[in-house]
Amino acid sequence: MRPKPHRLSNLKILIIGVFVAFLLLFVLRSSFSSSNSDAFLPKDSKIVIGRAENCSRTCGKIPPSLAQALIHYTTSTITPQQTLKEIKVTSRVLQKKSPCNFLVFGLGHDSLMWAALNHGGRTIFLDEDAVWIERIRRRFPMLESYHVTYDSKVNQADELMEAGKRPECTAIVDARYSMCQLGLKGLPGEVYDIKWDLIMVDAPTGYHDEAPGRMTAIYTAGMMARNRADGETDVFVHDVNRVVEDKFSKEFLCDGYMKKQEGRLRHFTIPSHRDGMERPFCPL
Known part of the structure; x- marks a missing residue:
């Protein structure tokens, strides 16, 4: 669990790739949920639609924990x-x-x-x-x-x-x-x-x-x-x-x-x- 610093560029690429895949999945799930919700909203309900659009922008953001992990493993020399x-x-x-x-x-x-x-x-x-x-x-x-x-x-x-x-x-x-x-x-x-x-x-x-x-x-x-x-x-x-x-x-x-x-x-x-x-x- 506590490795010494060593060069494993392929491993670092994998870790970053795994995080990117999870982020894409997270964004796709958020977009899919938002699209499904919009399909059931009344057309004349501007307030509800506004909230849905607002939620879509918020839910599509990268969670802070994942962002920090990406930054850490991208810049770290320890794998x-x-x-x-x-x-x-x-x-x-x-x-x-x-x-x-x-x-x-x-x-x-x-x-x-x-x-x-x-x-x-x-x-x-x-x-x-x-x-x-x-x-x-x-x-x-x-x-x-x-x-x-x-x-x-x-x-x-x-x-x-x-x-x-x-x-x-x-x-x-x-x-x-x-x-x-x-x-x-x-x-x-x-x-x-x-x-x-x-x-x-x-x-x-x-x-x-x-x-x-x-x-x-x-x-x-x-x-x-x-x-x-x-x-x-x-x-x-x-x-x-x-x-x-x-x-x-x-x-x-x-x-x-x-x-x-x-x-x-x-x-x-x-x-x-x-x-x-x-x-x-x-x-x-």
């Missing part, structure tokens, strides 16, 4: 850590589902992009580094982010994998009340209450033995998806080239729910396990 193809996987889902509820484990240089692509929806970022959160907040105060404390370490991954196979870890319950050692219980209350449409796991840090690792984040993302009342949740895990992300995503998000892998990113679509259908933890 997101995910590759062009990896970003496309999530952006396609967002294009279909936004505005929606999007939970992101991690806060970084790509956060403004995800929030802008989910324009009109709610995007929440969770990060383990309080100093980093304050730094990003100063630059982008419109981003909603929270500090999270993890009590796990990468060197405990094997132990946590075994714990995750116990009955209390396969029971479908609200993660904050779970008896499973892998369940994250210290998140802000609204994170548990919101029905998430998309969840991205791109944090916490997991590249050395003493780092928190993403074991609990991956497990909790899967349980939030299963515990929703109905529908399905798209879950994305980045850095699956690493052992923890590879094994834990397959075990707790399930191979049978995986829709696509592109580079280091995996996309899972997990249905509700509380919708009245009898489902095993992982599909057979």
